[in-house]
Amino acid sequence: MAAPRIILMYITEISGHHSATLAVENAIKTLNSNAKILNINAFNYTNPISEKVVNQIYMGVIKKIPQIWDYLYDNPSVAKKIEKIKASIHRFNSPKLKNLFDDFKPDAVACSQAFPCGMVADFKKHYRSGLPLVAILTDYVPHSYWLYDTVDYYVAPSQEVAKSLIKKGIPQERIKPLGIPIDPKFKTEVKRNEIRKEFNLAADKFTVLIMGGGQGLGPIKKIVKSLEGINHHIQEIIITGSNKKLYASLKTKIKKYKQSILLLKYSDSIHELMGISDLIITKPGGITTAEVLTKRLPMLIIHPIPGQEESNTDYLTGHNAAIRLDDPQEAGLVIKELLDNPQRLKYLAESARRLSRPDASLDIAKLLLNLAQQKNV
Template structure:
């Protein structure tokens, strides 16, 4: 199999989902050639810095502005037209790579390359099957384009919403978001918590804000650290060095045993050993929490996609909300003192987890490739 996976490194979720799928394919078809392209960076590094750097600054400094942009791009207005034109220009830059690589399948884990490939297929530049994997828990029009052979979504609600937006039901599969195989490994709780100086017998709360370490993490920790319950805390600051320093200072006055971590590749271990996860509702983080079977409390959702993710989780009683995280001490205390509530959330999250996501997508890929091969053979005979 030759597969070209097109993604964009806005946050970490899109690329991580791509890597999870690539590694799964190589495990079962080790002779496959799987290429992941950070698409905008590959086409134009300067433009990538401008677009992705601007996106990251916006969600950190003025998230409400990002929310307005998110809403505006749901409509066919001026901003959408500019985005469409930009993707059209970039699609022609991407074409030579696709022609040279000659993939059997193209997989997109971000809206931008999805539109680029759609444009090229519309203009009959090639007829390679394309799968679009949506990496959140609610759809957005930026993902939906002509000439997408199959959409993979995280839940059945999305399937219904996309049908209402004009997508053929038969092309939508609620297989879930691919996650790293590391999340399926079982770790010894005693060993993991002892390694970071914590007690395996205490209830453990994990606080994180993705690889960027954004959101009201310090505020949330400051409040939880004043609880008098018999608990302990892990806080992951990600790549946010300023946050790490702030957390280390707050730790000195904490009533609760705490381990402060910077960027780590072991999120899977800490999720698995925690009784409650406090986090922003990023699509991949939610999926990893489901697989790890850890209850969720949500704070600081980015207006737009993360807010939609939060709405989905609250609708199905899969999480509680802490709002912006500035007043959450009592909410968390009440939840910790309600083991039945925590257990109910764990039970529900297990039902919504999709542990066979990579396998199902892998089978879908092979089906699309075979379907195209049959069509090509038929055309040659005629």
């Protein structure tokens, strides 16, 4: 039997969406080492300028006028109004997409973002292609920009998302509630004391991991200052990502702080840092959320941005797996209350465990390999 050939597509290079396709790629290779996989940035392939422009606009809106994103996100009327614009862009990209498919000859395609999914869906419709297409949703809300008749399967993060897709008109048989794909290393239990020692952290201190995504966004300085106000002696791990100003500012400030603080720009060991932490303060991106749930880590979410973060927060708080705060200056008070009530911490961790889908990557890989095999029969 010929080796299965699978294309994985995303459009944002440094993002959870790319992490998702990498996780699926690794899972496919685990199940079938002969599989041929092309993991590509669809914008880079079809229109390289688009990625930079779209990302700059998105970050500008999120930082300066998030209420606009709140209006645009999951708004059926907006989605309908821009259908012609999307169709024009897709038609423009179709020749390059056809060249890609003619050259690679994929047996299945999976997309972790709505734009490339729509691009392939419209390609299938235009060329009357039977190429299996899978949409991998990485947030706990199925916005309207995902909806296409020629998507064969929707991978939903949860049963609630599956029900929402059905309400939006997607047949139940085309929905697979398999979870959000994450790197399998997040399933591995770490040796807490050994890892803490490697990072020069105390073995017996309550440890708070503070993250603001790859961009180091959010009121991190206010959070850290708030934690200075509690009497409990804790230790903090702060990851600033690409936010150079934040890193430089904190590097100076923390010298005067009483709490023990480990300040990092990046880390390839997020799974270990989550594993040695007792609580995380983070942006509720879909991939990060799935990783945190798998590590059974109590979560504190401060001032989520409108759109997917708001929806992810509602999902987590609705299932008692996270606490939401809109005022970063109250972070210290909440952590003090949790330290004084260990049963609440335990309950948050147990709720996270119930929501976790640690095998999502493997389950999605199995789906894609089965589709590829059926195409070759």
